[in-house]
Amino acid sequence: MPKARLTPASVTEAGAELVDEVGFDNLSMGLLAERLGVKTPSLYKHVASQAELAHRIAVLAMTEAGDAIRDAIQGRSGSDALAAGAQAMRTYVREHPGRYAAANATRPTGPDDPFIPASERVMASWAAMLSGYDLDPGQKIHAMRTLRSVLHGFATLETAGGFQIDASVDDSFTWLVNFIDQGLRAGPASGSDAAR
Amino acid sequence: MPKARLTPASVTEAGAELVDEVGFDNLSMGLLAERLGVKTPSLYKHVASQAELAHRIAVLAMTEAGDAIRDAIQGRSGSDALAAGAQAMRTYVREHPGRYAAANATRPTGPDDPFIPASERVMASWAAMLSGYDLDPGQKIHAMRTLRSVLHGFATLETAGGFQIDASVDDSFTWLVNFIDQGLRAGPASGSDAAR
DNA sequence: AGCTAAAGGCTAACCGCATTAGCCACAGCT
DNA sequence: AGCTGTGGCTAATGCGGTTAGCCTTTAGCT
Numbered sequence: 106m107p108k109a110r111l112t113p114a115s116v117t118e119a120g121a122e123l124v125d126e127v128g129f130d131n132l133s134m135g136l137l138a139e140r141l142g143v144k145t146p147s148l149y150k151h152v153a154s155q156a157e158l159a160h161r162i163a164v165l166a167m168t169e170a171g172d173a174i175r176d177a178i179q180g181r182s183g184s185d186a187l188a189a190g191a192q193a194m195r196t197y198v199r200e201h202p203g204r205y206a207a208a209n210a211t212r213p214t215g216p217d218d219p220f221i222p223a224s225e226r227v228m229a230s231w232a233a234m235l236s237g238y239d240l241d242p243g244q245k246i247h248a249m250r251t252l253r254s255v256l257h258g259f260a261t262l263e264t265a266g267g268f269q270i271d272a273s274v275d276d277s278f279t280w281l282v283n284f285i286d287q288g289l290r291a292g293p294a295s296g297s298d299a300a301r
Numbered sequence: 302m303p304k305a306r307l308t309p310a311s312v313t314e315a316g317a318e319l320v321d322e323v324g325f326d327n328l329s330m331g332l333l334a335e336r337l338g339v340k341t342p343s344l345y346k347h348v349a350s351q352a353e354l355a356h357r358i359a360v361l362a363m364t365e366a367g368d369a370i371r372d373a374i375q376g377r378s379g380s381d382a383l384a385a386g387a388q389a390m391r392t393y394v395r396e397h398p399g400r401y402a403a404a405n406a407t408r409p410t411g412p413d414d415p416f417i418p419a420s421e422r423v424m425a426s427w428a429a430m431l432s433g434y435d436l437d438p439g440q441k442i443h444a445m446r447t448l449r450s451v452l453h454g455f456a457t458l459e460t461a462g463g464f465q466i467d468a469s470v471d472d473s474f475t476w477l478v479n480f481i482d483q484g485l486r487a488g489p490a491s492g493s494d495a496a497r
Numbered sequence: 498a499g500c501t502a503a504a505g506g507c508t509a510a511c512c513g514c515a516t517t518a519g520c521c522a523c524a525g526c527t
Numbered sequence: 528a529g530c531t532g533t534g535g536c537t538a539a540t541g542c543g544g545t546t547a548g549c550c551t552t553t554a555g556c557t
Contacts, residue, residue: 111534130406134515143535146516150534155515210326212462246468247476250455253463254477255447258454266408267449272442280443281450288484307505330544339506342545346505351544 111141116151117161124162124203129210132159132203160220163211166204167223170197174230182237184286190234191256191282198260205260238289248289255281307337312347313357320358320399325406328355328399356416359407362400363419366393370426379433380482386430387452387478394456401456434485444485451477 119141124132134155138145152158177193178186198205213221228249235248259281261267268274315337320328330351334341348354373389374382394401409417424445431444455477457463464470 133513135513144537145514146518146537147535149516209457209461244476247473248480250458250464250470250473251451251477251480254454254458255451256454257458258450258452259446261405261457262446262450262453265405268446274446277443277446280440281447284444284447284484287487288480291483291487331542340508341543342508342547343506345545 111143111147111151113151113161116141116148117158117165120158121162121165121201121204121207124207125201126203129159129203129206134158159207160211160214162204162207164220164223166201166208167220167227169201169204170194170208171223171226171230173197174227178230178234184290186234186237187286187289188282190230191278191285194256195260195263195278198264202264205264209261235289240289252285255285307339307343307347309347309357312337312344313354313361316354317358317361317397317400317403320403321397323399325355325399325402328403330354355403356407356410358400358403360416360419362397362404363416363423365397365400366390366404367419367422367426369393370423374426374430380486382430382433383482383485384478386426387474387481390452391456391459391474394460398460401460405457431485436485448481451481 116137120132120137123137123140127136132155134148135145137158138148141148148158152161173193173196174190177189181189211220231249231252232245235245235252238248240248259278263274268277312333316328316333319333319336323332328351330344331341333354334344337344344354348357369389369392370386373385377385407416427445427448428441431441431448434444436444455474459470464473
């Protein structure tokens with residue numbers, strides 16, 4: 106009964122939807138096959154292995170997240186760009202926790218891995234956003250890493266249920282973004298005495 | 302040939318050492334058994350399952366990390382306490398990436414899970430450290446979450462190899478800690494216009 | 498000092514899940 | 528109509544976690 110008409114892309118997309126529902130650790134070929142109305146071994150006609158599937162999902166996630174962040178920053182600058190970009194990233198991770206987990210579990214497989222340009226596009230958006238602040242060129246890399254650390258850390262802690270319910274997580278995120286904004290505005294001074 | 306003399310604690314400790322070497326994803330009962338000079342099924346006389354083993358490792362990790370942070374903060378305050386505590390946490394994660402991953406993969410199993418007091422002790426250290434800054438009481442929770450986010454995010458990105466080699470990761474961490482310190486010193490002002 | 502029972506090791510077996518091998522039907526081209 | 532490649536399927540393999548049941552050593556008791 107040839108009916109399913111699967112392709113590597115459609116399998117990846119279905120895998121991405123599934124992984125957001127069941128979590129990265131619970132992703133299995135059997136579950137995905139069932140979802141697609143097909144027997145497990147049939148999937149291997151479209152993806153080489155579960156590892157490759159996870160990698161494809163990771164690339165998809167990076168691409169989608171990169172687009173979301175770029176679009177959010179588009180047309181804004183400074184504090185507005187930071188707030189919009191940070192919110193876009195947080196929203197993406199909340200809506201696609203499985204894909205984000207897949208992206209975090211992935212390491213580039215080689216120099217021509219499409220995961221590399223996908224993540225570079227994310228980096229480029231953050232860099233563009235940071236250029237709206239008056240930072241010393243030598244500090245830009247540190248600011249970038251700090252920014253990535255907070256956003257990544259917040260997003261993973263949030264999806265892992267790491268925050269108790271005492272206070273609004275939304276408020277905390279707003280506070281966090283504002284905190285970063287203020288620090289970046291304080292600019293060069295914040296790093297000049299780094300050797301304190 | 303009864304020779305091994307294993308206990309739940311010794312199995313957990315060996316598991317912790319192993320997981321730091323091979324990574325959380327590659328932890329297996331077979332590997333641990335081999336390490337202990339025993340056949341796989343024998344481990345089940347000491348731990349109920351691999352999940353329980355991982356959970357015990359997680360509790361151990363939280364306890365050790367909590368101790369390290371408390372000791373680092375001990376006798377210091379303000380910026381010094383922040384720098385020492387942050388460095389202690391980063392060092393712990395770098396030296397024990399597998400245990401830290403185990404801790405992150407763990408959710409409390411119930412109200413009397415020893416994982417809960419263990420993580421509360423970590424929180425208490427951070428809270429004590431933050432009390433060295435002049436923060437509005439209502440903002441303390443946000444500052445805490447922001448602090449946890451950066452430190453957790455930096456540590457996980459670092460161990461995952463998420464930072465390229467262009468610039469020193471040590472320098473970035475120093476910059477990050479300094480950035481947070483400056484922001485916390487700026488104090489109440491940094492949150493007062495959170496609704497911007 | 499010998500007896501007994503629990504502790505803790507072992508082998509054999511089970512099960513789920515990823516993966517592979519080999520088969521077969523249908524679609525499109527000639 | 529026949530040929531061939533695509534994409535499905537069933538059957539089988541192998542690994543890793545887990546369970547069942549056996550057997551020896553050892554601690555404790557009398």
